[in-house]
Amino acid sequence: MATTATISISSDIAPGFGGINASMTLAQGGTEIDIDNTTGFQRRKLSAASVVDLVTMANELVEPKDSVAAKIYIRNIGYKGNIDKSVGVTIGIQSEPIGKLYGGDWMMMPLTCIDADDVTATPETADTVVLEYVLFYEEN
Amino acid sequence: MATTTAAVTLTSDLLSDNMSVSATTTCMKAGTTADGLDQMEYGYVEIASGTAYDIIGNTPTASKASKLYVKNHSEDETYYISVVLDAQAVGRLYGGPNDTGDWMFIPADFHDANADVEITATGGTNKICYALFHEGTVLVAS
Numbered sequence: 001m002a003t004t005a006t007i008s009i010s011s012d013i014a015p016g017f018g019g020i021n022a023s024m025t026l027a028q029g030g031t032e033i034d035i036d037n038t039t040g041f042q043r044r045k046l047s048a049a050s051v052v053d054l055v056t057m058a059n060e061l062v063e064p065k066d067s068v069a070a071k072i073y074i075r076n077i078g079y080k081g082n083i084d085k086s087v088g089v090t091i092g093i094q095s096e097p098i099g100k101l102y103g104g105d106w107m108m109m110p111l112t113c114i115d116a117d118d119v120t121a122t123p124e125t126a127d128t129v130v131l132e133y134v135l136f137y138e139e140n
Numbered sequence: 141m142a143t144t145t146a147a148v149t150l151t152s153d154l155l156s157d158n159m160s161v162s163a164t165t166t167c168m169k170a171g172t173t174a175d176g177l178d179q180m181e182y183g184y185v186e187i188a189s190g191t192a193y194d195i196i197g198n199t200p201t202a203s204k205a206s207k208l209y210v211k212n213h214s215e216d217e218t219y220y221i222s223v224v225l226d227a228q229a230v231g232r233l234y235g236g237p238n239d240t241g242d243w244m245f246i247p248a249d250f251h252d253a254n255a256d257v258e259i260t261a262t263g264g265t266n267k268i269c270y271a272l273f274h275e276g277t278v279l280v281a282s
Contacts, residue, residue: 002152002153003150003151003152003153003154004150004151004152005148005149005150005151005243006148006149007146007147007148007209007243007245008146008147008148009144009145009146009147009209009245009271010143010144010145011142011143011144011145011180011273012142012143012144013142013144013177013178013179013180013273014180014182017180017182020209020269020271022211022239022243022269023239023240024211024236024240024241024242024243025236025240026152026242027217027234027236027240029220029232029234030217030218030220030234031217032217032236032237035154036154037154038152038154038155040155040159041159041161067229067232068232069231069232069234069242070231071231071242071244073148073150073161075163084173085166085168085172085173086171086172086173087171088205088247090249091247093225093228093229093230094228096225096226096228097249097251098225098230098246098247098248098249099206099207099246099247099248099249100170100203100205100247100249101247102168102170102205102247104163104165104166105165105167105247106146106148106163106165106245107244107245107246107247108148108150108243108244108245108246109230109231109244109246110223110230110231110232110233110242110244111230111231112229112230112231112232114229117228117229132161134150134159134161136152136154
């Protein structure tokens with residue numbers, strides 16, 4: 001086994017669109033060697049409409065190698081079973097917004113893991129929301 | 141209502157016990173609970189090394205709920221594309237044998253004219269599949 005991620009997208013927007021099914025094996029950059037480190041699965045509860053670091057790269061106990069094959073998975077799981085798809089949390093890198101995860105939405109994104117490239121989260125409202133996330137990376 | 145769902149299954153043996161995560165989301169328009177994304181763009185391109193390209197030609201309406209999928213179908217694990225958003229490096233998507241290359245699925249904000257998703261290929265000609273699910277683009281008049 002290794003670390004793998006599969007995605008299945010179905011949609012009836014375009015007639016004839018057959019969907020997307022894809023898999024990836026998370027490997028170290030430029031090799032077929034399995035990626036070797038993870039933060040483990042974590043949760044972060046947010047209760048203010050202000051920006052926070054979800055991952056502060058310089059604070060990782062095992063220093064990630066820069067600019068290779070790191071990936072992060074993040075999901076907005078709402079709070080205590082209340083998943084509100086009408087409000088979301090903007091995920092960013094440094095000050096650059098990537099996009100907003102509405103209730104139930106998830107994302108899988110590559111990362112540079114450069115110390116300055118922290119992963120940020122900014123809730124749209126002060127209503128409590130929980131993010132689940134896990135970072136996979138190479139040890140420096 | 142158009143319905144688009146995205147499901148992920150993530151498994152890993154990096155921890156002392158196996159980790160398995162599954163999630164499914166229905167992609168809705170921004171700020172709504174009953175109206176799904178209703179437009180899409182789907183493509184497959186081969187990109188030679190060295191030059192940066194915008195992966196999406198028409199800029200979707202800013203700050204909506206667009207979702208972007210990109211996969212590197214290159215079979216060579218040393219090939220990769222660098223993903224950049226508004227001059228901010230995001231990360232790399234490597235190719236892999238037997239179509240195990242990297243993919244990403246992100247909410248794409250497109251918050252201003254500079255926020256196009258830009259990719260640059262390295263190693264050789266990379267084969268890239270992409271799909272954008274959105275709720276409107278700024279079309280270019282002919």
